[in-house]
Amino acid sequence: MRGLSGKVALVAGAAPGNIGGATAIRLAEEGMLVVAADLHQAAAQTVVDEITAAGGTAVARGFDITDGQSYRDLINFTVDRFGGLHGLFNVAADLSPQNVGRDTDVMSVPDDVWQHTIDVTLTGYMHGIQDALPIRSSRAAARSSTPCRVPSGWARASTSPTRRPRAD
Numbered sequence: 001m002r003g004l005s006g007k008v009a010l011v012a013g014a015a016p017g018n019i020g021g022a023t024a025i026r027l028a029e030e031g032m033l034v035v036a037a038d039l040h041q042a043a044a045q046t047v048v049d050e051i052t053a054a055g056g057t058a059v060a061r062g063f064d065i066t067d068g069q070s071y072r073d074l075i076n077f078t079v080d081r082f083g084g085l086h087g088l089f090n091v092a093a094d095l096s097p098q099n100v101g102r103d104t105d106v107m108s109v110p111d112d113v114w115q116h117t118i119d120v121t122l123t124g125y126m127h128g129i130q131d132a133l134p135i136r137s138s139r140a141a142a143r144s145s146t147p148c149r150v151p152s153g154w155a156r157a158s159t160s161p162t163r164r165p166r167a168d
């Protein structure tokens, strides 16, 4: 992967052995400055320890993706620490027995399981994108489009002031 060295990545949901942790390590191998964030800061710190032991640059941060202020604080922390933000990888999820372990089917899924899953993997991701995009946009040319990493692919959000929503 070319062009990543020296750029700043935030991985939200980074713990040892999971997708976020592996991604944080891989991005640091490319020379990115990485913030590894997770509900469990100690888990994120373990990822950071592996990165720094290999000569990379990373810092751990605890946060709760269901809390909009917590995500704003995380973004501000990232910018303060590394001077910018070029890539956001949202991959936090509550796959615990208390949550996914109680997930059943649409007819019987408990309301709190449904709501918490939405709060973590939908509303939480949106909060991150809302807070991160203006930082990217302010650094990009006004005509450009801004890629932001979401779990299922690259979402492209236009930053062009002339772009209009489609009528259909």
Ligand SMILES: NC(=O)c1ccc[n+]([C@@H]2O[C@H](COP(=O)([O-])OP(=O)(O)OC[C@H]3O[C@@H](n4cnc5c(N)ncnc54)[C@H](O)[C@@H]3O)[C@@H](O)[C@H]2O)c1
Binding pocket: 012, 013, 014, 015, 017, 018, 019, 020, 037, 038, 039, 040, 043, 063, 064, 065, 066, 091, 092, 093, 094, 095, 096, 120, 121, 151
């Ligand atoms: N593992 C796979 O093979 C696979 C494949 C395709 C998609 N996925 C999806 O990718 C996502 C991540 O998968 P994973 O295997 O890495 O899961 P994981 O449970 O190992 O990691 C998720 C991380 O999110 C953190 N987290 C939970 N609640 C949080 C909160 N409120 N705030 C901040 N962090 C929080 C957890 O502490 C954990 O470290 C899931 O949505 C999963 O369904 C996984």
